[in-house]
Amino acid sequence: MSLGLEWHYVGPDHSWRTLPLTVPAYDPYVPPLELNSEQRRRLIDDSYPYTLIDHFQLTDQELLDRIPGPDQYRFFRACVALAERYGIRDGGRILMICTWALLSGEDFHEQPEWSKRLEDFAAGRRTARQIGEDAYPMVEDWQE
Numbered sequence: 001m002s003l004g005l006e007w008h009y010v011g012p013d014h015s016w017r018t019l020p021l022t023v024p025a026y027d028p029y030v031p032p033l034e035l036n037s038e039q040r041r042r043l044i045d046d047s048y049p050y051t052l053i054d055h056f057q058l059t060d061q062e063l064l065d066r067i068p069g070p071d072q073y074r075f076f077r078a079c080v081a082l083a084e085r086y087g088i089r090d091g092g093r094i095l096m097i098c099t100w101a102l103l104s105g106e107d108f109h110e111q112p113e114w115s116k117r118l119e120d121f122a123a124g125r126r127t128a129r130q131i132g133e134d135a136y137p138m139v140e141d142w143q144e
Contacts, residue, residue: 012049012073049076052098063102075106082109086122093121096128103136 007019035043053072056064067075079098088094097118101108108114117135120126126134 014070045080048080049073052076052079052095055095056098056102063099066102075101078106082118086118088122093128096121096131100131100135 004021007021009017009019011017050073053064053076064072076098079101080094082101083089083094083097088097100114104114109118114135117126117131121128121131
């Protein structure tokens with residue numbers, strides 16, 4: 001038995017969405033609920049951009065504010081996909097790719113120097129600190 005006709009929820013782009021509720025002739029649910037490997041992987045993958053948004057909300061709201069709220073989920077999902085293309089799957093290094101994208105723009109990886117940096121980062125030839133010092137050198141100016 002359905003508890004309503006529709007389920008209303010806020011999508012990742014902050015827009016209202018509707019999911020019609022239906023009553024199947026046969027209820028396939030048999031407790032306990034168990035996800036197969038593909039369902040588990042997809043749930044984690046689809047949730048991870050929200051974890052990244054939370055991280056930046058807690059640690060650097062000003063940096064996060066460079067991306068409009070309705071576009072944040074899509075932005076971080078694209079960053080995770082970029083990391084995946086370079087074979088990067090660990091959270092700390094994905095976080096660095098997100099940070100670089102926030103600082104340099106979402107298409108930063110299309111610049112030849114960034115493509116090389118990301119290849120080096122993925123292969124372990126350069127650390128995030130080394131890349132940061134190269135890409136964002138500190139300039140000290142003692143003149144007022």
